Amino acid sequence: MTAPLLQLRNITKRFGGMVATNDLSLDVHAGEVHALIGPNGAGKTTLICQIMGELRSNSGSMTFDGVNLQPLSPPRRARLGIGRTFQITQLLGEDTVLDNVAMAVQAGLGHSFHFWRDARKNAALLTPARAALEAVGLLPRAAMRVADLAHGERKQLELAVALALKPRLLVLDEPMAGLGPAESEAMTQILAGLKSQVAMLLVEHDMDAVFALADRITVLVYGAAIASGTPQQIRQDPRVLAAYLSEEMV
Amino acid sequence: MLFLLAAGLTLVFGIMGVINLAHGSLYMIGAYAAAWTAMETGSFLLAAIAAIAAAGSVGMVLEMVVLRRFYARDHVDQVLATFGLVLFFNQAMALMFGRQPLFVTLPQALSGTVLVAPGVPYPVFRLLIIAAVIVVAVLLWLFIGHTRIGMLVRAGATNREMVRAMGVPIRGLYTLVFGLGAALAGLAGLLAGPIYSVQVGMGEQILISTFVVIVIGGVGSIRGASIGALLVGGMDTLLRAVVPALLQHVMQGPDADALAGGIASMGIYIVMAVVLLLRPRGLFPSL
Amino acid sequence: MSETLTHSRARQMALPWLGMLLLFAVPFIVQGLGIPSLLGLATRIAIAALAAASLNVLLGYGGLVSFGHAAYYGLGAYTVGILNAQFVSGDLLFGIIPGTNQLWFTLPAAMLVSGLVAVCLGALCLRTSGVQFIMITLAFAQMIYFLFISLKAYGGDDGLLMRRPNIAPFINLHNSAHMYYLAVVCLIAYVLFCGRLMRSRFGRVIAGQRQSERRMVALGIQTYPYKLLAFVLAGMGAGLAGALTANYAHFVSPDLMHWTQSGDLLIMVVIGGAGRLWGPLLGAAVLIVLETMLSGWTQYWQIIMGPILVLVALYSPQLHRRLDLSA
Numbered sequence: 001m002t003a004p005l006l007q008l009r010n011i012t013k014r015f016g017g018m019v020a021t022n023d024l025s026l027d028v029h030a031g032e033v034h035a036l037i038g039p040n041g042a043g044k045t046t047l048i049c050q051i052m053g054e055l056r057s058n059s060g061s062m063t064f065d066g067v068n069l070q071p072l073s074p075p076r077r078a079r080l081g082i083g084r085t086f087q088i089t090q091l092l093g094e095d096t097v098l099d100n101v102a103m104a105v106q107a108g109l110g111h112s113f114h115f116w117r118d119a120r121k122n123a124a125l126l127t128p129a130r131a132a133l134e135a136v137g138l139l140p141r142a143a144m145r146v147a148d149l150a151h152g153e154r155k156q157l158e159l160a161v162a163l164a165l166k167p168r169l170l171v172l173d174e175p176m177a178g179l180g181p182a183e184s185e186a187m188t189q190i191l192a193g194l195k196s197q198v199a200m201l202l203v204e205h206d207m208d209a210v211f212a213l214a215d216r217i218t219v220l221v222y223g224a225a226i227a228s229g230t231p232q233q234i235r236q237d238p239r240v241l242a243a244y245l246s247e248e249m250v
Numbered sequence: 251m252l253f254l255l256a257a258g259l260t261l262v263f264g265i266m267g268v269i270n271l272a273h274g275s276l277y278m279i280g281a282y283a284a285a286w287t288a289m290e291t292g293s294f295l296l297a298a299i300a301a302i303a304a305a306g307s308v309g310m311v312l313e314m315v316v317l318r319r320f321y322a323r324d325h326v327d328q329v330l331a332t333f334g335l336v337l338f339f340n341q342a343m344a345l346m347f348g349r350q351p352l353f354v355t356l357p358q359a360l361s362g363t364v365l366v367a368p369g370v371p372y373p374v375f376r377l378l379i380i381a382a383v384i385v386v387a388v389l390l391w392l393f394i395g396h397t398r399i400g401m402l403v404r405a406g407a408t409n410r411e412m413v414r415a416m417g418v419p420i421r422g423l424y425t426l427v428f429g430l431g432a433a434l435a436g437l438a439g440l441l442a443g444p445i446y447s448v449q450v451g452m453g454e455q456i457l458i459s460t461f462v463v464i465v466i467g468g469v470g471s472i473r474g475a476s477i478g479a480l481l482v483g484g485m486d487t488l489l490r491a492v493v494p495a496l497l498q499h500v501m502q503g504p505d506a507d508a509l510a511g512g513i514a515s516m517g518i519y520i521v522m523a524v525v526l527l528l529r530p531r532g533l534f535p536s537l
Numbered sequence: 538m539s540e541t542l543t544h545s546r547a548r549q550m551a552l553p554w555l556g557m558l559l560l561f562a563v564p565f566i567v568q569g570l571g572i573p574s575l576l577g578l579a580t581r582i583a584i585a586a587l588a589a590a591s592l593n594v595l596l597g598y599g600g601l602v603s604f605g606h607a608a609y610y611g612l613g614a615y616t617v618g619i620l621n622a623q624f625v626s627g628d629l630l631f632g633i634i635p636g637t638n639q640l641w642f643t644l645p646a647a648m649l650v651s652g653l654v655a656v657c658l659g660a661l662c663l664r665t666s667g668v669q670f671i672m673i674t675l676a677f678a679q680m681i682y683f684l685f686i687s688l689k690a691y692g693g694d695d696g697l698l699m700r701r702p703n704i705a706p707f708i709n710l711h712n713s714a715h716m717y718y719l720a721v722v723c724l725i726a727y728v729l730f731c732g733r734l735m736r737s738r739f740g741r742v743i744a745g746q747r748q749s750e751r752r753m754v755a756l757g758i759q760t761y762p763y764k765l766l767a768f769v770l771a772g773m774g775a776g777l778a779g780a781l782t783a784n785y786a787h788f789v790s791p792d793l794m795h796w797t798q799s800g801d802l803l804i805m806v807v808i809g810g811a812g813r814l815w816g817p818l819l820g821a822a823v824l825i826v827l828e829t830m831l832s833g834w835t836q837y838w839q840i841i842m843g844p845i846l847v848l849v850a851l852y853s854p855q856l857h858r859r860l861d862l863s864a
Contacts, residue, residue: 052755078757090752092745103745106738107756112763114738122738165756269668319851325671326602327850330807333800334846341840454796458679461672465665513687519680523661526673530664 003066005030005199006051006082006169011060013046013223020046021057022224028169028201033191035202035210038220039243044203045087047220048173051201052084053077064169083167083198085158087174091146097157098142101129104164132164136190152183159190169199176206188212211235219243255438255456256463256475259431268317269325271332273460274453275339276432280305280439281448282343285352288443301440302433309432313425321424336454344450351449379441386434387476459486462518466525468533477533482518489517553815560721564714576713577785578829582822583720584781589805589817590728591774596803597812598735599767600747603662604671605678606802609772611794612654613647613779615685618697618789620646625700640705644780651776652769654681659768663761666750678799685791696790703784710784720781724818727774732814734770743767808849810857 004027013021020043028034036044049055051062053074062069064080078084092100102125106112109124119125133139136156141149149157155175162170175191176184188209191200195213204210210217211231218228219240227237234240259273283304288297316335320328439448446452463482467474493514525533560583567575588610595601620643623629623636630636637643662673691697702710710716734740746753746760753760783789792798801824809820827845831838 073759074754075757075759078755084755086751086755090749090755092748092752094748095744099741103741104756106741107753107758112738112742112758113766115734116737118736119738119741120736125738161752162755269671316847323850325668326596326803326807326811327853329602329604329671329800330804331847331850333804334843334850336843337839337846338843341837341843345837345840458676458796462676465669465672465676515683515687516680519676522673522676526661526664530669 004028005065006201007061007063008051009061011047011050011062012058013043013050013055014058020223021050022222024060024220024223024225026218026225026228028199030168030199031196032215033195033200033202033213035204035214035217036220037204037207037210037217042220043223044220045173046223048084048171048203051077051171052082078165081166081168083162083165083170085155085162085170085172085175087177089154089158091154091157091161093145093147095146096142097133097138097144097146097149098126098129100146100157101132101160101164102126104161105129105132108165129164132160135163136160137186152179152187155179155183155187156190159187163194163198167198169201170194171201171203173203174205175202176204176209184209255435255460256467256479259435259460259464268320269328269332270317271329271457272312272335272339273431273435274455274457275336276305276309276435276453277439277442277456278339278343278448278450278453279308280436281443281452282347282352282439283436284440285443285448286347289352298437298440301436303436305436305439306429306433309435310425310429312432313428317428318421318424339453340450347450349450351447352443382437382441386437459518462522466522466533474533481521485518485521486514489514493517556815557725560725561718563721564717573713576717578825580713580717580720580785582818582825583717583724584778584785585801585805585825586818586821587720587724587727587781588775588778589802589809589821590724590731591771591778592802593806593809593811593813593817594731594735594743594767594771594774596806597810597816598740598747599743599764601663601764601768602671602803603674603768603771604796604799604803605658605674605676606771606775607796607798608658608678608681608794609651609655609775610779610782610798610802611681611685611789611791612651613776614783614789614793615691615697615779616647616650616776617643617703617780617783618699619691621699621703621783622691622697638701638703640703640708640710640784643703644777647776647780648773649776651779652773655769655772656765659765659772663764663768675796675799678794679796682791682794682796685794692790694791696788696792699783699787699789702787716785720785723777723781727777728814728818731770731774735814739763739766804846804849807853810853 006026006028008024008026011021011024011026012019022043024047026034026036036047038044046055050057051069053069053072053076057070064077064082067080069077069080072080092103095103099120102119102122105125105128106119130139130142133142136159138153138156138160141153146154146157155178159172159175172191175187179187184206191202191209191213194200200213202210202213214231216229217231217234218225219234219237220226221243226243227234227240229237255273255277259270280301284297284301287300288294291297312335316331320331442452442456459482463475463478465478466481467476467478563579564576567573567579588606591609592603592606595603595606619630620636621638623634624638625636628636658674658677662670662677665673685691686694702716704710708715708719710719735743742753742758742760742763745758746764750760779789779793782793805820805824806817807820808823809816809818828838828842831841835841
């Protein structure tokens with residue numbers, strides 16, 4: 001058993017009197033998909049924010065590849081190799097699809113204090129960008145403005161943008177949200193194809209996708225992990241069925 | 251005074267998300283209304299009513315006619331539009347009352363001094379101001395924190411759609427809140443008239459200080475506004491008292507005075523800079 | 538279909554060059570029309586356009602609403618004014634810097650001063666965002682305004698006169714055509730520089746943080762240093778405009794830094810279209826011509842200007858979108 005890539009131990013987050021994350025421990029290993037499921041309000045987004053550094057945990061430890069995450073700023077964590085897709089897509093709305101991915105490629109190249117060359121004509125940016133778009137199947141849309149894209153395409157673009165940075169861990173915040181059945185299927189295929197390249201922490205409500213992709217599942221209820229194991233185990237766990245799955249599976 | 255203005259402005263901003271440069275104009279309208287009423291009737295009470303009514307009603311009309319179109323807009327557009335309003339009001343006042351400053355004389359009862367402690371006379375009028383501010387602060391705290399309407403206002407700040415979905419007429423609510431902020435501004439104008447003289451452009455001077463108070467105190471928080479106002483007002487008074495004396499040691503003459511005045515004015519901005527270095531969101535951010 | 542596309546593209550590319558040609562032709566046009574005062578107007582527009590263009594970097598491209606930009610404009614103007622005053626009196630500034638009236642020195646000096654102040658103030662202001670940013674930029678500008686009012690040594694409230702404009706080889710700034718060309722050259726140089734800058738990787742970061750700061754953070758980009766640099770470059774542009782205005786008007790006063798001046802700059806950017814390269818020139822032209830016309834009618838022209846601004850704020854995005862589609 002290799003050491004986990006992402007290791008959370010006893011993470012707790014309080015907002016005033018309310019406990020949003022309750023003594024949570026979680027591992028994500030390289031090459032695996034670890035899904036996080038739970039009812040709305042369970043604290044999934046709060047946890048993501050803590051992992052990404054947007055929120056500070058009250059206690060607990062968080063390491064990525066052995067590096068302590070707690071003192072690091074969000075951009076720093078991203079540069080360590082943690083990618084993220086947002087549930088409500090955060091894209092550069094006025095720019096084209098290609099521009100968006102090129103921006104990610106640019107970010108990956110180090111600092112951007114380059115003032116002279118036209119970024120939109122820079123092959124060092126465009127070539128990898130096109131490759132990333134190819135990987136998610138969006139290349140035909142390269143010249144379209146993000147504002148004109150369909151919802152499903154935007155989610156794909158979110159993914160392409162995150163991938164362009166070549167992360168080692170991808171934190172996916174409900175990538176299927178708002179997708180119809182065909183689009184969800186397509187997205188699931190894309191994610192399945194990525195399994196070997198990048199570890200994933202998948203936060204999702206779509207059970208089909210979760211059971212199709214996940215190597216392990218952790219169930220979060222009121223900020224605490226009530227169960228954690230293989231999909232097989234989770235499906236049969238009575239606590240989980242009682243708390244959550246029964247509503248979803250029926 | 252700063253508190254009154256800051257409270258009104260931070261309410262409007264915190265709850266409706268609109269930056270309103272014309273708040274200073276409402277202050278000015280209050281001052282002019284008070285001054286004119288006082289001169290015509292000689293009654294301070296009537297002047298007070300006039301100030302609050304004038305500013306409050308103009309405020310509400312403004313909200314209904316102009317501002318509500320800007321709730322969803324960029325800050326730039328709000329700044330531009332309210333800037334236009336400021337120009338309009340300044341000129342309107344100049345048209346109605348001329349460009350010369352008006353001086354308001356206080357009625358007998360209010361213009362003396364009172365001994366607050368043995369050998370320490372303090373102007374009655376200033377005591378009145380302090381009293382008014384305290385009363386307003388308490389009322390505001392009660393209102394926002396403890397009444398249904400206050401609760402609706404706070405709810406509306408965090409989630410407009412939900413409040414609207416619950417059947418609450420949010421437009422009316424916003425108009426009311428804005429009217430309240432405007433009335434506070436008018437009250438401030440009433441109280442300021444006798445001290446500062448009423449003239450075109452008076453709103454802008456104090457508006458900027460109000461901004462400093464809000465930045466220091468934290469946008470959207472009344473508590474922040476009060477602490478901020480105390481801090482800024484106190485700092486300002488302190489500097490004005492101390493700096494000229496200090497400077498006399500180093501420089502001579504009228505140049506020194508002017509420079510001292512300048513440095514004293516700069517004082518509050520330096521305080522703001524320091525606060526921001528330590529707490530970019532202000533001392534008591536509610537957002 | 539493709540023919541009309543290339544046609545409009547060709548038009549798009551030719552338009553700026555035609556525009557620049559037109560700008561250079563203005564003095565001749567004015568001579569032909571026989572209204573020499575128009576040249577002064579054109580110069581004022583060019584200088585204002587430069588200041589507005591510098592604000593456009595922040596506001597149009599970066600989405601940073603700086604309501605205190607006039608401070609840098611004023612600082613540039615005062616640098617020229619103070620250096621000139623020192624030159625005339627023969628004293629050394631701060632005991633070490635000699636006064637000068639050499640243009641090749643005063644213009645960069647103005648940019649340097651405004652740039653330095655921009656670094657200091659920007660470092661503080663950029664720690665905030667949204668409304669606080671607007672308020673704090675405004676407050677700091679007022680601080681500088683009050684500072685200069687209190688500097689009686691340099692005229693204080695009444696301002697500082699410059700009997701003669703700066704001198705430089707081959708240029709005589711008494712000649713209004715020379716002054717105009719200087720302004721236009723500076724304007725065009727700065728605008729082209731900004732255009733280049735905004736297309737570069739640096740510019741992409743600036744545009745990116747305007748559209749989605751969260752996305753930039755998630756990409757691992759710390760936006761603060763980029764915003765700060767943009768702030769400084771913008772400040773320097775405004776400083777340059779200020780230096781030009783000192784030479785044009787032969788007079789500097791704290792009013793140059795008054796918040797209403799900052800407001801005017803914002804208006805120019807918005808009218809011309811925030812984020813458009815030549816928008817500030819259009820905006821400056823519209824605002825100055827409008828103000829000149831209105832103030833010719835009545836002393837109370839602002840009472841009309843006010844509502845116009847409200848309408849502009851209300852409808853300008855729609856207008857610009859319409860113009861976009863038709864172009």
